[in-house]
Structures are given as C-alpha cells and as structure tokens.
Amino acid sequence: MSVHEKATRPWLPPRWFIRFAWSVHRTLYRVSGGRVGLRRPSAGRYGMMRLTTIGRRSGVERGVILAYFEDGPDVVTLAMNGWGKPEPAWWLNLRSNPEATVELPDGRRLVRAHAATGEERARLWGRWREIDRKLDAYAALRPTETAVVVLAPRSREEEQR
Incomplete structure (x- = not known):
C-alpha cells in the first residue's frame, strides 16, 4: 500500500470493536423494550431501525x-x-427470503427487500453520499460492490399469506 493510499484510506476501528458496539446497541434496544436504540432520520443524518429476517x-x-x-x-x-x-x-x-419486518420509531412495517440496480441504485447511493461524505472511500474498502437494499411495504395480499 502506497503512502497516498494510506492517506486517503478512511480509518475504521478494529473489527472486534465494531462487533462489540453492535452487541451493545442490540442489548440496549432489548433491555429498554425498544425505547432506546432507534431514531428517525433527520436533515443530513441517517435513522436507526431494527430489521428482523428469517x-x-x-x-x-x-x-x-x-x-x-x-x-x-x-x-x-x-x-x-x-x-x-x-x-x-x-x-x-433477505436474498433467500425477501419478506421481513422493520421496526422504526413510529412503528412496525412488513416489507419485501430487493437490491437497487441501475438508475435506482445510483440515485439512492447519491442520497447516502449526501448523508456520509466518506461513503465512497468506505465502500472502496470492500472487495465487492455494496448493495443498496430497498425495503418496500408489502401489499395487503402479501400480508395475508
């Protein structure tokens, strides 16, 4: 790795720390009965949701x-x-079974997941880039393209199945 690559490469905490932080976040959510750990997105800031898959x-x-x-x-x-x-x-x-549930600060939604592609992906990636200016540098750390996952509300027919 060149000096230039090191200078432009974003810093990430060690993997063990990331996993520990995720564990603490889930524990706070569970122990508080869902009162702590979720938030709505606001101007220039992402929200936090709970996704349940099978x-x-x-x-x-x-x-x-x-x-x-x-x-x-x-x-x-x-x-x-x-x-x-x-x-x-x-x-x-989700790729195996795209039906899931999301819990947002304002309630629960039944959703169906898909990976955004083409123009939809470009548009949504641009929205993420507005929230996180370092998004492209972080994404470059991964050997594969990072999927932009769209969780669309399920139709009434899907909910009744």
Whole structure:
C-alpha cells in the first residue's frame, strides 16, 4: 500500500470493536423494550431501525439494528457489514427470503427487500453520499460492490399469506 493510499484510506476501528458496539446497541434496544436504540432520520443524518429476517439455514428470526433513510414509502439501507469483506448475514437471509419486518420509531412495517440496480441504485447511493461524505472511500474498502437494499411495504395480499 502506497503512502497516498494510506492517506486517503478512511480509518475504521478494529473489527472486534465494531462487533462489540453492535452487541451493545442490540442489548440496549432489548433491555429498554425498544425505547432506546432507534431514531428517525433527520436533515443530513441517517435513522436507526431494527430489521428482523428469517435465517436462511436455521429458519429462526434474526434481528439487527441498521442505519436507514426513507425514500417515499420505502426504507433504504446498505449491506455493508461494518465495511468488512463478507456480506452481512441479514442480507444473505433477505436474498433467500425477501419478506421481513422493520421496526422504526413510529412503528412496525412488513416489507419485501430487493437490491437497487441501475438508475435506482445510483440515485439512492447519491442520497447516502449526501448523508456520509466518506461513503465512497468506505465502500472502496470492500472487495465487492455494496448493495443498496430497498425495503418496500408489502401489499395487503402479501400480508395475508
């Protein structure tokens, strides 16, 4: 790695610290009965939501707290895994079974996930870039493209299944 690459590469805490912080966040959410840990997005700042998926191998519900913003009725997040190399387990779960639940500060929504592509991805990535100016530098730390995940409300017919 050249001196220039080191100078432009964003700093990330050690992986163990990131995993510990995620664990603390989930614990605070659980212990407070959901009163602590979620927030609505505001001008220039992402919100925090809880996503519940079904494990692709276990069939067990799995919950994770993620950053998000709203795009009309949709909720948008990034499958970044703390900017680590592997895909996050929740994203692998959603690719196997796209139906999920999100808990936002104003309530619960049943959603269906898809990865944004083409023009939709470019537009939503641009919105994320407005929130985090270092987004492209962080994304460059990953060997694969970071999925922009759209969580769209399920239709009434889907909810009744």
